[in-house]
Amino acid sequence: MSPSSDGAGSTLADQRAHRLYALLDRVIDLTVDEREAVLAGCPEDLAAEVRAMLAEDEDGADDGFLETPPSFAFAPVETTPRQIGPYRILETLGEGGMARVFLAEQEEPVRRRVALKLLRIEATSRELQVRFEIERNAMGRLEHPNIGKILEGGTTDDGHPYFAMELVEGPPITAYCDEHQLDLEARLRLFAEVCRGVDHAHGKLLLHRDLKPSNILVAEVDGKPLPKIIDFGIAKSLEGALTDRTLATGGRLLGTPAYMSPEAIAGTDGELDVRSDVYALGVVLYELLTGSRPYQTANATLGAILKQITENDPKKPSTRVSSLEVDESAGLAAARRVDARTLSRRLEGDLDWVVMKALARDRRERYASAAELAAEIERYLNDEPVVARPPTAAYVLRKLARRHRTAAAAAGVALVAVLLGVLGIGIGLARAKRAEAKAVHEARVAVEARQDADRMVEFLVGILRGSGVDDPDSTKPPAERTALELLDAGAARIDRDFADQPAVAARLSYTVAGVYRELGQVETARQQAEKALALQLEDPAASARDIARTRVEIATDTLTADRPDEAKAQLEEALQLVPTGNDAETLSLRADIFDVLGRVERRLRDYPAAEAHLKQSVALFRTHPDLKRSDLARALNNLGTTYFSQRRWPEAEASFREAKKILDQVLPPGHVRRAGMNDNLAAALASQGKLEEAAPLFEQALAERRLRLPPDHPAFGDSLNNLGSLNLDLDRPEVAEGLLRESLAIREQALGPDNPKTAWSLDNLARAVGNQGRLAEAIALQERALAIREKALGPEDALVARSLEHLAELSRAAGDVTAAEAFEHRAARIRPSDPGNRTRAPE
Amino acid sequence: MEDLSPPSDETTQLFTRWREGDREVTEELVEQLYQELRKQARFFLLRERQGHTLQPTELVNEALLRLLGSDVQAADRTHFFALAARAMRRILVDHARRKNASKRLGPDELTVIETGILPVSEPAVDVAALNDALDRLATVAPRPARLVELRYFGGLTNREAADVLDVSVATAERDWKTARTWLRRELAP
Known part of the structure; x- marks a missing residue:
């Protein structure tokens, strides 16, 4: 029945339809008898049709026709494949929006069962496939008992990427803990293992991005629970593929709302870092402790969930538990083997603080790494003070007094260090200072005067309370002040409070100088150190060693300010003061002096002297096993740089290699020194033509930077360009092209379209494109590079010639001899003889 | 991220x-809603496990929040839903057409990526046919056609629906019965 289907009859048909509808509408609510009375007076064909319609409706009275609006789901109904790659599919384990997971079996070379994840997206382009392979390789590097291993991967015939993963048989961690009624300690121990696993992956430069209980399964091995994290890095590879695919079709957001950090919701994906995973771990911890998630998401709309996460702090775990209905909290507590009141009380205090720190909306306030969170949990389990708790003087001193009775009474310097660490000046710093404080304490405990320590404690409590500080403008309570503000206030008090105790004042100034240096306040650091030095020089009891230490610090700050001659004078004074002896402290002092002296001499281009002193420093740091390994790495790096400046590549390589090995062991992944180390070693390798070896290091430096720097940081432009040109040299133009395009985009954004560095990216990209035979495109790119260079560097620059020569080459390949000769002619005027083929950017 | 755009002034x-009363902007508004709903659906698609289903009203609620913000008066909310019903209809019809066009067995992956929305189970009715039948009904009896759109596609x-159409509930009920009886006949195999 189609009233308007034929042109001429449509008017008639329309009229009939109108009449029919009117008639139906008229009788629809009437009784059978009334209906018949009306229909009897109508044309028979209309009446018959209306009767038929009513009869049909009668028949289907209960079928719900049109009653239920369609609802939507997020996974289509699909057929299960029988075979994927070498794997026979046995059954479906789970399905999600982006992927399906199968239980699968491999027969050759070993018979084993795996979990096989088949992605719903297609990787059709070469570039996308290369990207998946890079991701897979990264995942393959994970080796940790708490991480489900990625065994291998590939792409199906129709272009769907898949991953074969270790089969983990066990429930999600939350379900496991409840089923086994694990108490809080047992839950925390499992959770700390999970954190360690996550940290391992972070160390291999992989973020998880979708941590949640269903991705943390607990298997039992020898009767003991073993948590295993699955799907590491898969979210990332999905995102990579989706970027290309969905730009035109709208937004994308990967993750699970309840476990997403505010920055994951608000920012671009590139801004995620290890702390976004830390946040998700915080949500899991919240759930393990309280049985519910931080935000009530059950019946909330998506918008409401996201709004909550970005705008509100969740309830503290103890508050959440105590606000539950009695029967609910009783069940919760029973699953944790305590009663409800005890549970709330156990959560109150340290655990509340730890959870809330992990969940801080500002990621700078979270734990800096999963390892830190693990360490915090372990501290709690060992009855040690947690760093999450704000440093109220009472809390800190109570904890300190309990754990370090002697130290608190005697070692003032150690106390300063620990307290400043607690203030949250920086985890790395706190750790370093704590280690240092311990050493200092051990060396000095015998000579510490008890009354000094008492005054010192008072001073510190003063800083922490923020009372009586010389800053009438500040009305903020101490907890809200930055570490720097508190430090400034404290530093100002040193002179006043310790006027009668120059030794204590000097030691405090020296310590405070070190903290300023860590915070990047070099000038203030130098001033504090100078102050300490002045006090020490007036104090007949001051030890030569302490004075020498102070001079080294002043020299370091002076060198940073690029006044090498002044720095050298300080160091020569310091060297006179070093006592004879082979104890750890003396050795380390001497090594430090030689290290800084070597750097000063390198700056003054006195390479032989620099080399001699740095070698001495390295030798000293090596002699004593107790000296800090990162100091040895620092000296080795300085030595390597000195070789590098003299173009002694193999020696530079050897030094960098050793330094890198140490730093990789002692520093957390993503540490800025590690990225720098990789770049140095890669540069030494590339300078020797060892491109195959340099490439992964550049890659690693790039990845390290990705973890910590904002995605549009120009340092990425450099890394990507280096890596791209390296791949160009390795005859991998497709890989090079992707990297160089990224580099170009970042540089255009960060440096501007007319920057010579942007021209380098264009130049290299032109070569990558040209090497793949896309000549016209390559010519256009190189012409852009040429225009920038002519404008920025002048028409006679060697780099202009470089562009022209490539244009000539491309034109000739394209068969345009006239253009080629014109380019050659222009190049020859600038550069009469060919200086050799330089394809790498000298950056 | 694009799908978390703040309420758009233009849309407001x-x-x-x-x-x-300016009906000239209807198509443009529906188009914006259509895009927004697809984004919403994509959003859900990417993050939810299978088994989680979503009513049209949930999707539309999200779109409302996103496009007009949270302090919208009740009457405006209803009007908004009326427009959204048309956008939902387009989404479902798109899907049905694509599906009908696809000769393959099982759903086409590309379809998922492109539309980002799928009915939880295939609706009992042929949505494409219903769409055509509704178009025809609209020439005969516009208000009942609109009513079906609001109730079925808009949830x-x-x-x-009576509020949107500015009729009494009794009238809407009667329109519904008549239109349903009519459409049942139209859609009969």
Whole structure:
């Protein structure tokens, strides 16, 4: 029945339809008898049709026709494949929006069962496939008992990427803990293992991005629970593929709302870092402790969930538990083997603080790494003070007094260090200072005067309370002040409070100088150190060693300010003061002096002297096993740089290699020194033509930077360009092209379209494109590079010639001899003889 | 991220004009809603496990929040839903057409990526045929056709739909019965 289907009859048909509808509408609510009375007076064909319609409706009275609006789901109904790659599919384990997971079996070379994840997206382009392979390789590097291993991967015939993963048989961690009624300690121990696993992956430069209980399964091995994290890095590879695919079709957001950090919701994906995973771990911890998630998401709309996460702090775990209905909290507590009141009380205090720190909306306030969170949990389990708790003087001193009775009474310097660490000046710093404080304490405990320590404690409590500080403008309570503000206030008090105790004042100034240096306040650091030095020089009891230490610090700050001659004078004074002896402290002092002296001499281009002193420093740091390994790495790096400046590549390589090995062991992944180390070693390798070896290091430096720097940081432009040109040299133009395009985009954004560095990216990209035979495109790119260079560097620059020569080459390949000769002619005027083929950017 | 755009001024203005009786902007508004709903659906698609289903009203609620912000008056909310019903209809019809066009067995992956929305189970009715039948009904009896759109595609209750159409609940009920009986005949195999 189609009233308007034929042109001429449509008017008639329309009229009939109108009449029919009117008639139906008229009788629809009437009784059978009334209906018949009306229909009897109508044309028979209309009446018959209306009767038929009513009869049909009668028949289907209960079928719900049109009653239920369609609802939507997020996974289509699909057929299960029988075979994927070498794997026979046995059954479906789970399905999600982006992927399906199968239980699968491999027969050759070993018979084993795996979990096989088949992605719903297609990787059709070469570039996308290369990207998946890079991701897979990264995942393959994970080796940790708490991480489900990625065994291998590939792409199906129709272009769907898949991953074969270790089969983990066990429930999600939350379900496991409840089923086994694990108490809080047992839950925390499992959770700390999970954190360690996550940290391992972070160390291999992989973020998880979708941590949640269903991705943390607990298997039992020898009767003991073993948590295993699955799907590491898969979210990332999905995102990579989706970027290309969905730009035109709208937004994308990967993750699970309840476990997403505010920055994951608000920012671009590139801004995620290890702390976004830390946040998700915080949500899991919240759930393990309280049985519910931080935000009530059950019946909330998506918008409401996201709004909550970005705008509100969740309830503290103890508050959440105590606000539950009695029967609910009783069940919760029973699953944790305590009663409800005890549970709330156990959560109150340290655990509340730890959870809330992990969940801080500002990621700078979270734990800096999963390892830190693990360490915090372990501290709690060992009855040690947690760093999450704000440093109220009472809390800190109570904890300190309990754990370090002697130290608190005697070692003032150690106390300063620990307290400043607690203030949250920086985890790395706190750790370093704590280690240092311990050493200092051990060396000095015998000579510490008890009354000094008492005054010192008072001073510190003063800083922490923020009372009586010389800053009438500040009305903020101490907890809200930055570490720097508190430090400034404290530093100002040193002179006043310790006027009668120059030794204590000097030691405090020296310590405070070190903290300023860590915070990047070099000038203030130098001033504090100078102050300490002045006090020490007036104090007949001051030890030569302490004075020498102070001079080294002043020299370091002076060198940073690029006044090498002044720095050298300080160091020569310091060297006179070093006592004879082979104890750890003396050795380390001497090594430090030689290290800084070597750097000063390198700056003054006195390479032989620099080399001699740095070698001495390295030798000293090596002699004593107790000296800090990162100091040895620092000296080795300085030595390597000195070789590098003299173009002694193999020696530079050897030094960098050793330094890198140490730093990789002692520093957390993503540490800025590690990225720098990789770049140095890669540069030494590339300078020797060892491109195959340099490439992964550049890659690693790039990845390290990705973890910590904002995605549009120009340092990425450099890394990507280096890596791209390296791949160009390795005859991998497709890989090079992707990297160089990224580099170009970042540089255009960060440096501007007319920057010579942007021209380098264009130049290299032109070569990558040209090497793949896309000549016209390559010519256009190189012409852009040429225009920038002519404008920025002048028409006679060697780099202009470089562009022209490539244009000539491309034109000739394209068969345009006239253009080629014109380019050659222009190049020859600038550069009469060919200086050799330089394809790498000298950056 | 694109799908978390703040309430759009443009949409608010369009909506204000529409509410004040300017029907020229209807198509434009529906188009914006259509895009927004697809984004919403994509959003869900990417993050939810299978088994989680979503009513049209949930999707539309999200779109409302996103496009007009949270402090929208009840009457405006109803109007918004009326427009959204048309957008939902387009989404479902798109899907049905694509599916009908696809000769393959099982759903086409590309379809998922492109539309980002799928009915939880295939609706009992042939949505493409229903769409055509509704178009025809609209030439015969516009208001009942609109009512079906609001209730079936927009997920509105009879009372809400009556509000939108500015008729009594009894009238809406009667329109519904007649239109349903009519459409059943139209869609009969």
